[in-house]
Amino acid sequence: MPGTPLDLQLLNLCAALLLLLSFAMLAQRRVVTLVNLLATQGALLFIATLLLAWRTGEHHLYLSAFLTLALKVVFLPWLLHRLIRRLQVYWDTEPLLNIPGTMLIGLLVVVFSFGLAQPISALASTATRNAIGIAVAVVLLSFVTMITRRKAMSQVVGFLSMENGLFFGAMSATYGMPMIVEFGVALDVLVAVLVLGIFFFQIREQFDSLDLHHLESLRERSAQADSQTAALKEH
């Protein structure tokens, strides 16, 4: 695409790499690598935001870029790594679908989201409007990541990557959300991860595993327990 300025080309490259990273997350089964991929995604987001801030001269984007750097590249991955070490979860179990199958679904999702984003891109007036489709694709791919995983840890990584996608979407559609919203979202994510970290320990204590599959059988178990107590009473 000669003719487009270099910084826009770099931004497009960042967008393409974000999409690629989402696919890498979809394929990755090692939780540690998953967290590293998330950190890389954050770093790309940081670079993209800086480029956009430099291009548009909007000062609040610098602030949100450094917020991204502090939160998504440094703090959250550190926290997740620490959780992984303490919970000893290094591998996700076999995903619900095999990897080539997941990839094909991912490709369909990308085609769908590109189609979905077309009218939005047509309405947007930003220079990065082409990347909206990629942002939607990143969000939906993170959804797929969450759906195909069983372990709580990988689902949280999928959740965080979805937030990255939303952030990128807001950035490319309207040059970022208002600062107050961005702070709110950042705080939300932070608190969510902290709370989920506590949840991990609770889940593991209850079921000896981080497999969310166990959570589905909660009701049946309580019904069973009820019948048992009823039987005891009869005796």
Add this chain to the structure above:
Amino acid sequence: MRPIEIVTQALELVAALAAAPLFLGWVNRCRAWLQNRRAPSLWLPYRTLRKLFFKDAVIAETASPLFRIAPYVVFGAMVVAAGIIPSMGTRLPFTVAADAIALVGLLATARVFLALAAMDIGTAFGTLGARREMMVGFLAEPALLMVIFVASLISATTALPAITENLATQSLGLYPSLAFTAVAFTLVLLAENARIPIDNPATHLELTMIHEAMALEYSARHLALMEWASALKLFNYACIGFALFVPWGVSTGSSSPLALAASIPLLAVKLTVAGAGLAVIETVSAKLRVFRAPEFLATAFLFAVLGLLVHLLLGG
């Protein structure tokens, strides 16, 4: 048709035929260096070919005529492919006959004959190798086609020389789509040429071999043609890669003799670097189980399709 074009065409064919074994020797030499082994001579592939050509051929009793003609068909297909790929100049008289999609078809023809010949004798190894080759082939071909489609979309043509000319002459830009397809192409190259993550060219271990299993029943001149054809295939793939992703240095437009002369050392440099790179990839990666091959090639297909989608969305 100007004389310079005919000279370019002839030069390309001769260079492909002559340099293909050398390229294979260079890759083997780099691999040996990286693995701390004593490297074989660069001329070893030539000596092997010479030795094989002077031997008497032994053919199985059950072989049909197909078995005899297959080496010539495979070798011929590879030579024609070498004539179509613009490795030195883009004004080639041959290329009006076939575009990039036909080139993929030509490579597929060679594969089909190779597989049929392997099954012809009826030995277990030949059939096994042929089936594996077809499995790898049917997964690798769509990925290769996607790679070519991306380059075609950028240049708005499917003729390989026109694509190369377009990519070489336009101003430099960042193409995420081309970067993705370059990765996809590298994966396809490894799979199609029986290189390490899919097949080990240096082994005759029956459980893992693919390409060697198919050539097992051949001897003497037939085997020589098969070996030469597989060296040519690697050379051709490398040149397709150069034509799509490193097109600079190929003499374009109304090619002058000077530009043509300059393109020869440049091609040599590209091949040297690519051979070393291939050796590095092969050394750092481990051979995959045969059943993991679809996953490997699905990744290649994914990269190629992502390149296509990114091109459609970002326009570059």
